[in-house]
Amino acid sequence: MMRKKLVVGNWKLHGSLAENEKLMHELVDQLKHLHNADFGICLPYPYLFQAQKILAKTPILWGAQNVSQFYDGAYTSSVSASMVAEFGCTLAIIGHSERRSYSHESNQKAVTRVKRAVDAGITPIYCVGETLAEHELGQAKSVIEEQVLALFGLDDATYAHAKALGLVIAYEPVWAIGKGQAAKPEQAQTMHQFIRALIAKRDKTFAENVRIIYGGGLTPENACTLLTMSDIDGGLVGRCSLNAIEFRRIGEVASDTKQCVVEIVEEA
Numbered sequence: 001m002m003r004k005k006l007v008v009g010n011w012k013l014h015g016s017l018a019e020n021e022k023l024m025h026e027l028v029d030q031l032k033h034l035h036n037a038d039f040g041i042c043l044p045y046p047y048l049f050q051a052q053k054i055l056a057k058t059p060i061l062w063g064a065q066n067v068s069q070f071y072d073g074a075y076t077s078s079v080s081a082s083m084v085a086e087f088g089c090t091l092a093i094i095g096h097s098e099r100r101s102y103s104h105e106s107n108q109k110a111v112t113r114v115k116r117a118v119d120a121g122i123t124p125i126y127c128v129g130e131t132l133a134e135h136e137l138g139q140a141k142s143v144i145e146e147q148v149l150a151l152f153g154l155d156d157a158t159y160a161h162a163k164a165l166g167l168v169i170a171y172e173p174v175w176a177i178g179k180g181q182a183a184k185p186e187q188a189q190t191m192h193q194f195i196r197a198l199i200a201k202r203d204k205t206f207a208e209n210v211r212i213i214y215g216g217g218l219t220p221e222n223a224c225t226l227l228t229m230s231d232i233d234g235g236l237v238g239r240c241s242l243n244a245i246e247f248r249r250i251g252e253v254a255s256d257t258k259q260c261v262v263e264i265v266e267e268a
C-alpha cells in the first residue's frame with residue numbers, strides 16, 4: 001500500500017505577523033516542486049487569517065494546534081473547531097503531549113476534540129506518545145494502546161466521517177520532542193507498526209490507509225532513516241518547521257524517498 005506522505009509543521013508558540021509572512025512565502029517557494037507529498041503548517045490561532053490569505057491558492061494546508069472540546073458556551077478563552085474552520089483550516093493537531101502534560105488533557109478529552117474537529121470538517125492529527133518515565137518502565141506499548149483505542153470511543157457516524165477526512169495519527173515519543181534527538185528508526189517503526197496493528201484489529205481497511213506520522217526531533221539529517229521505514233508516513237515537525245530550508249529538506253525526502261537509498265548505502 002502506497003500512502004502519500006504528509007509533513008506538517010507545528011509552529012507551537014512562535015511567530016509574529018512579519019515573521020510569518022516571510023516564512024510562509026519562503027515555504028511556498030521552497031515546496032513548490034515537491035508534488036509527491038502533502039504539506040501543512042499548524043500555527044497559533046491569531047494568525048490563521050493570515051495563513052488563509054497567503055496560502056489559499058497554494059497546495060500548502062494550514063491548521064490549528066488544538067480545538068475546544070465544546071461547541072460553544074461560557075468557556076472563556078476557548079476556540080472552537082467551527083471557528084477555525086471559518087479561516088479555512090483543514091487540519092488540527094489534537095492531544096499533543098504539550099497539551100496533555102501542561103493542560104492535563106485526558107484521552108477522553110482529546111477524543112471529544114477529535115469529534116469537534118470532524119464535525120467541523122477538519123482532519124484531526126491525533127497525537128500519541130509515551131513519556132520518558134513510561135518508556136523506561138517498559139510501558140510504551142500499553143500507553144499507546146490506551147491512547148489509540150480511545151479513538152474507537154467515537155460514535156459510528158463520527159468515526160466514519162473521521163476516516164473520510166483522512167484522520168492522521170502522530171506518534172511522538174515525549175522524550176524525543178524538542179530535544180533534537182529522535183527515536184531510532186527501528187524503534188519508531190516498531191511503534192508505528194504496533195499502532196497500525198491495533199487499528200487493524202478493529203478496522204483492517206483503515207489500518208492500511210491511515211497515515212501514521214512521526215514527530216520528535218525530526219531533522220533533515222535523520223529524515224532519510226526515519227521516513228523510509230515502511231509504517232512511517234511522514235512527520236510532525238516542530239523546531240525544523242521554523243526554517244523553510246530545513247522544512248523543505250525534510251519535505252524532499254518525504255516526496256521522494258528513493259534518493260535515500262544512495263545515502264543509506266553510502267553510510268553503511
Ligand code: PGA
Pocket residue numbers: 010172176177178179180215216217218236237238239240
Ligand atoms: P520537535 O517537535 O520537532 O521540535 O521535536 C515536534 C512536535 O512537538 O510536534
